[in-house]
Amino acid sequence: MEKIILEHFQNRKQAEETVPKNIPEVISNTVVDKFFLEVYSLTIFTARFFKEVVKPPYEFNELAKQSFLIGYKSLSLVAITSFIIGLVLTVQSRPTLAKFGAESLLPVMVAISIIREIGPVITALIFAGKVGSGIGAELASMNVTEQIDAMQVSHTNPFKYLVVTRVLSATLMLPILVAFSDAVGLFGSYVAVNLKGNVTSYLFFSQIFQSLEFKDLFPAFIKTFFFGFAIGLIGCYKGYNSNKGTEGVGKAANSAVVFASLMVFIIDMIAVQITSLMQN
């Protein structure tokens, strides 16, 4: 099938060279063709992931290493951004709530915003920028320098060793990072509340936990697994299938971030729809 696609692209390239460029049908057809071919090969890549993930041998050491690199090394960035977002959100929301005399609802409103939406989405976007691009660039660079071929010659399945471990690590680490991000974001909110008032931490957090319900936490937690999976998978797909040459490395990193970020929003939109349908 890969051969057919390659031939298709080559024929298309020849067609583009011979057909005048100002015919819109040709251009739109090309874009549409490329889009569907991209979707097709991403689907094949995803199917291969599910096939390889259950097949032994399992690369536990590499999985642990990648989880450390992907998770632990992202902590500081996630902490800083979450703290700032919690703080800014609280400072910005206070005047509006004060107008309606609802200032006491500030901790609850900020907590629900952070836990349900802002925490998962912002962390996922940061994760896409840092980890998605990193994976894309790393695998593309390994492709260029023949390291992936060398792995195969060393009787190692490079897909299992490189792709499966990274996708699993991203899937498992993002929910943990989001939980951490939520906690830091709420702490940022607590600091902001105390900038113009005097609220004890016990009062602040007990008010939050009393108002939070299972339906606030569970869907938000579940969707983070899908975010992590999409970011890891797209990063690996772009890197593993990059063109040879240094240009391919840059393109892989760039398109990994763009597509992964877009996927985060699409998954979020679907998750919100499903959640609201289930709650009605």
Add this chain to the structure above:
Amino acid sequence: MTTETSTIENKDDNKQTNSVVVEMQHLKKSFGEKEVLLDINLVMNKGENLVILGKSGTGKSVLIKCIVGLMEIDDGKLLLFRQDISQLKAKELTELHRKIGFLFQSGALYDSMTVRENLEFPLKRQVTKVSKKEMDELVKEALENVGLSDTIDMTPSELSGGMRKRLGLARTLILKPEIMLYDEPSTGLDPITSKEISNLILEVQKKYHTSSIIITHDRECAKLTANRIIVIRDGVCAAEGSYAELEKSEDPWVRSFFE
């Protein structure tokens, strides 16, 4: 096709045997509409160094990638250790590929690993498990063989081009392959380092009795290492013989490689 008489030069008292380890019959390989290998017929005997010459883009690297299993042939027969690979099951083919080592043009060292980890990587992937003590000894021996003992805790980025090639060779040799495939081993190196690599290839042949295919553009490397040379032109084996024979070839195109 002009095929010249093949006479194998014995070097370093390394006795050649006539047992064939690699054989290609009418091998074809194309990429889309571009036909790279049209009709390759060659034989490599046990213990010999076979050099393959040809212009860039004539499919020399493709040829050895087919041998090691990185690419699949489109048509023809490829026999490894007298076994037709198309008749083998995946597991049997993997076992055969385990006997083949490949030195990549760039060395293909794993950037995220230290020199020690690079050398341990293939050992950890073996079917038979190697103890930590044995692994340490094998790593030490492999580094001593290529004269890089003091680089064990360095990362590949700290090494020069020549050192990376030597380390790539050490990593390949650590599994003691019966066939070695060298993809342009001296490309990008200065003449002195290039000669060191060529000498290393000869040492490997002598010490481990390996059969090697060497893809190169480097005349000096070919002169120093080759028992036999094959020249590829337009996807077929255009000439075959020893360095001395091909140097005096009647075909000016073949001769141009040696001028």
